[in-house]
Amino acid sequence: MDAKRTPPPPTPPNPNPSVIGSGAAADGGGFGRGEAAAATKHMLAFHFLRALSRIHRATPVTRRTRTIRRAAYSSMARAASPRRAWSRALLGQVRARRSRTLMRRAAVLVRRRVVAAPAPSPASARGVRIIAAGETSAAARAVPPPPRQQGEPPRAEALRRLVPGGAGMEYSSLLEETADYLRSLRAQVQLMQGLVDLFSYQ
Amino acid sequence: MDMSESSEKGMESNASSGPGNGIPVEWQSQFSSAFACQPSVAAQHQQHAMMDSFAAASAGLWASSDVVSAMSSAAPPRGAGFLAPVPGFLQQGLGHFPVDSGFIERAARSTCFGGGMMAGGPYGAADQAMGDAFGGTAEGLMDHHRNVGNDKAEEFAGNGHDEVPSSEVAGGDCSSKGSDSKKRRRPNEVMGTDQVHSSNLPSDSANESVHSKDKGEESSPATTNGGKSKGKGAKETSESQKEEYIHVRARRGQATNSHSLAERLRREKISERMKLLQDLVPGCSKVTGKAVMLDEIINYVQSLQRQVEFLSMKLATVNPRLDLNIEGLLSKDLLRFPGVPSSSIGFSPEMMHPQLQLSQPGLIHGGTAGMANPDVFRRIIQAQLGAKDGSQMPHSLNGSFSDVSQMAYPSLGSQDLSIRPSQDGFQM
Numbered sequence: 001m002d003a004k005r006t007p008p009p010p011t012p013p014n015p016n017p018s019v020i021g022s023g024a025a026a027d028g029g030g031f032g033r034g035e036a037a038a039a040t041k042h043m044l045a046f047h048f049l050r051a052l053s054r055i056h057r058a059t060p061v062t063r064r065t066r067t068i069r070r071a072a073y074s075s076m077a078r079a080a081s082p083r084r085a086w087s088r089a090l091l092g093q094v095r096a097r098r099s100r101t102l103m104r105r106a107a108v109l110v111r112r113r114v115v116a117a118p119a120p121s122p123a124s125a126r127g128v129r130i131i132a133a134g135e136t137s138a139a140a141r142a143v144p145p146p147p148r149q150q151g152e153p154p155r156a157e158a159l160r161r162l163v164p165g166g167a168g169m170e171y172s173s174l175l176e177e178t179a180d181y182l183r184s185l186r187a188q189v190q191l192m193q194g195l196v197d198l199f200s201y202q
Numbered sequence: 203m204d205m206s207e208s209s210e211k212g213m214e215s216n217a218s219s220g221p222g223n224g225i226p227v228e229w230q231s232q233f234s235s236a237f238a239c240q241p242s243v244a245a246q247h248q249q250h251a252m253m254d255s256f257a258a259a260s261a262g263l264w265a266s267s268d269v270v271s272a273m274s275s276a277a278p279p280r281g282a283g284f285l286a287p288v289p290g291f292l293q294q295g296l297g298h299f300p301v302d303s304g305f306i307e308r309a310a311r312s313t314c315f316g317g318g319m320m321a322g323g324p325y326g327a328a329d330q331a332m333g334d335a336f337g338g339t340a341e342g343l344m345d346h347h348r349n350v351g352n353d354k355a356e357e358f359a360g361n362g363h364d365e366v367p368s369s370e371v372a373g374g375d376c377s378s379k380g381s382d383s384k385k386r387r388r389p390n391e392v393m394g395t396d397q398v399h400s401s402n403l404p405s406d407s408a409n410e411s412v413h414s415k416d417k418g419e420e421s422s423p424a425t426t427n428g429g430k431s432k433g434k435g436a437k438e439t440s441e442s443q444k445e446e447y448i449h450v451r452a453r454r455g456q457a458t459n460s461h462s463l464a465e466r467l468r469r470e471k472i473s474e475r476m477k478l479l480q481d482l483v484p485g486c487s488k489v490t491g492k493a494v495m496l497d498e499i500i501n502y503v504q505s506l507q508r509q510v511e512f513l514s515m516k517l518a519t520v521n522p523r524l525d526l527n528i529e530g531l532l533s534k535d536l537l538r539f540p541g542v543p544s545s546s547i548g549f550s551p552e553m554m555h556p557q558l559q560l561s562q563p564g565l566i567h568g569g570t571a572g573m574a575n576p577d578v579f580r581r582i583i584q585a586q587l588g589a590k591d592g593s594q595m596p597h598s599l600n601g602s603f604s605d606v607s608q609m610a611y612p613s614l615g616s617q618d619l620s621i622r623p624s625q626d627g628f629q630m
Contacts, residue, residue, distance in 0.1 A: 052517070061518050068514040155496045162503045172468060175475035178499065182482050185506040192513035199520040 040079050044184070045191055047075035052195075070094070072192065076184045085173075086181045089165025 051071035055064060077090035159174060160166040163181050166174050479499055480486045486498045 064518040065511075065515045068517050069511055072510055072514060153493050153496055155493060155500065158500050159496065159503075162500060162507070172471040172475060175472065175479060178503070179475065179478050179482055182479070182499075182503065182506070185503070185510070189506055189509050189513065192510065192517060196513055196516045196520065199517070 040184075041187055041191075044075055044079035044187055047078045048072060048188070048191060051075055070097075072188055076188050080180065080184050084177060084180055085165040085169065086163055086177050093164070 048071060051074065052068065055067055055071075059067065073090050074094045077087040077094070080087040082088065156171055156174065159178060160169070163174065163178050166177060169177065476492060476495060480489070480495060483495075483499055483502045486495055486502075489495045489498055
């Protein structure tokens with residue numbers, strides 16, 4: 001006996017209709033014109049979907065949220081031009097995080113295998129902290145902000161904190177990086193919104 | 203000796219030296235009667251007034267190079283000092299009388315510095331010497347007063363009774379003492395002195411236009427159309443030179459040096475990129491101020507970053523149901539709905555494997571326009587639900603696209619193109 005199939009649930013409300021629209025309405029500002037923008041969107045979707053396909057099903061939701069967010073930013077950085085400072089900064093963060101994770105895993109494995117602790121080296125006996133290969137000090141990692149220029153408004157510091165890699169830039173290049181970062185962020189939001197809509201209809 | 207007696211003797215000796223050196227004979231009675239009385243407050247005021255009138259008259263009538271250069275160099279920078287004793291003008295007894303502070307301005311505005319206005323008179327040679335020394339303009343004298351007066355202020359303040367030769371002040375290049383080397387050239391430094399004598403330059407030629415090249419270097423035009431002896435060829439060359447250079451009108455060369463040009467380029471870059479950001483950010487076209495526009499940009503970036511977090515949370519809740527074949531879904535429903543754009547969520551079947559080129563171009567329609575269009579998804583999923591019972595998505599590539607994929611990748615099965623969670627976690 002054929003049961004009546006119910007129609008699919010209604011569409012969920014859009015969280016921010018001014019930003020995420022349908023089709024070319026949300027794609028203003030000249031983005032999406034030309035083959036370069038289309039190729040960038042293709043690469044963005046490719047990297048993001050490949051990263052999504054590697055996530056464990058058994059991962060808890062909180063950790064999965066963080067992993068998806070990192071996947072979104074790293075796919076943005078990989079799809080963008082490598083000449084951009086924000087993409088280099090994001091990829092540098094990804095590499096640093098990966099190297100820290102690998103070093104932590106290697107340290108756990110070494111701790112499991114080695115039963116007796118090795119003899120302390122003279123440097124550690126003197127109390128000198130040995131910095132590992134992948135670890136960088138906070139002073140070397142922090143880029144000193146450039147001196148504030150003449151025509152630079154005071155709100156530029158907030159923009160430097162928002163755009164990745166914007167700490168050591170001058171103001172005009174910061175504005176250019178912000179424009180490119182905005183384009184990539186908007187394309188990423190549209191892709192993620194499309195995926196959410198697709199999976200919520202299933 | 204009393205002060206009035208010394209001043210009287212000084213004025214008499216100065217008056218007896220003849221009209222070429224000092225005061226004319228018909229003014230002797232005025233000065234002798236003015237300085238003969240006992241010094242009182244009123245008499246001292248009268249002395250100051252007489253000295254002021256004498257200075258103005260001597261500047262207007264006898265503009266010899268000795269007198270004017272000594273007066274211009276003797277005045278301190280602020281114009282509130284005492285006269286230095288110059289030979290042929292005043293002796294040491296009158297060194298304490300103050301000079302009018304506006305003397306240099308009055309002397310510069312007088313007509314004898316025009317460079318050739320009184321060339322026929324008895325003092326025309328002195329006027330031409332002044333024209334040679336200061337470029338024939340009133341501003342040359344002012345520049346000379348600024349440079350030399352500032353440099354020699356300590357010298358005149360220290361030894362007020364020493365003699366200063368006037369040839370040291372009047373002769374030589376006016377820009378060689380204390381002025382920077384990037385100062386704008388005067389026209390007669392390029393043209394030469396013989397053309398200055400024949401030309402009749404106006405007194406406000408200091409407001410000439412500076413022709414600056416693209417790099418910001420300053421260059422004055424090599425030929426100016428000032429003389430009467432120049433023909434049509436000079437006009438044509440000057441017009442061709444005017445066409446070569448960018449015409450920038452600046453006062454005293456301040457807006458054409460390299461720092462100002464670099465700042466101007468930087469401001470143009472910033473305004474251009476602000477316009478680009480204004481086009482990118484929605485609702486920012488009505489904003490006029492740069493600070494408000496920057497606030498809008500910051501708010502927009504923050505909202506986009508919050509949306510990425512929110513959508514990643516939603517994707518994390520949806521993620522266990524991620525085991526569906528988006529490739530098969532899109533490729534199958536492209537055959538069923540030919541009007542649907544191929545990349546309805548931003549990617550097409552050949553994008554997952556970039557080497558895969560479709561041999562039938564009629565399969566793929568459109569581009570990346572319908573990236574976040576929910577109607578496309580709804581139609582696709584309703585068609586899928588109408589085709590099969592349940593909400594099970596197909597896991598097979600059928601039709602001609604599967605043949606193309608098998609031709610391109612013989613070892614790949616249809617399941618290899620699907621999105622499904624693998625066993626190794628996502629490593630950041």
